[in-house]
Amino acid sequence: MAQTPTAATTSRVREVTAGFSKSHDVGTYFADDAEYDVLPLGQHYQGKEQIKGLFHVFYQDAFSPARAEIQNVIADAENRIGVLEFTFKGKHVGPQLGFPATNKEVELPMVAVYHVDGDRIRKARLYFDAAAFMRQLGM
Numbered sequence: 001m002a003q004t005p006t007a008a009t010t011s012r013v014r015e016v017t018a019g020f021s022k023s024h025d026v027g028t029y030f031a032d033d034a035e036y037d038v039l040p041l042g043q044h045y046q047g048k049e050q051i052k053g054l055f056h057v058f059y060q061d062a063f064s065p066a067r068a069e070i071q072n073v074i075a076d077a078e079n080r081i082g083v084l085e086f087t088f089k090g091k092h093v094g095p096q097l098g099f100p101a102t103n104k105e106v107e108l109p110m111v112a113v114y115h116v117d118g119d120r121i122r123k124a125r126l127y128f129d130a131a132a133f134m135r136q137l138g139m
Helices: 005-023 047-061 130-136
Strands: 030-038 043-046 063-076 081-092 105-117 120-128
Touching (some): 005 105, 005 120, 030 047, 043 047, 047 063, 105 130, 120 130
Parallel strands (some): 030 120
Antiparallel strands (some): 063 081, 081 105, 105 120
């Protein structure tokens, strides 16, 4: 039995959202002119190169080892939105936000909202408790 167009779209949005969350492969999953907003910090990234830089710092330079443990992936076919609920875990080993490494472990609930266009993420927004993040870093 073939999927309905809505079911197929829901499935694709879910695949793109979950695929990126596991691989962090900006080149594969983001559109060339994509935007990524880290709302609690007021940061805006435009284009694949800036977004790649964000993920490199966060998942390699500032926190290592770092990972995202996924709790939920929700897809809205009509609006082509994927919502990812996850816990970011990592050890603060390099400078982040102007602060030197603290060598503290961080475990922070986060939510990312992805607007998917075809097979690419066009726009993303990241939400988390910035005060809890700073407390865990000992700030």
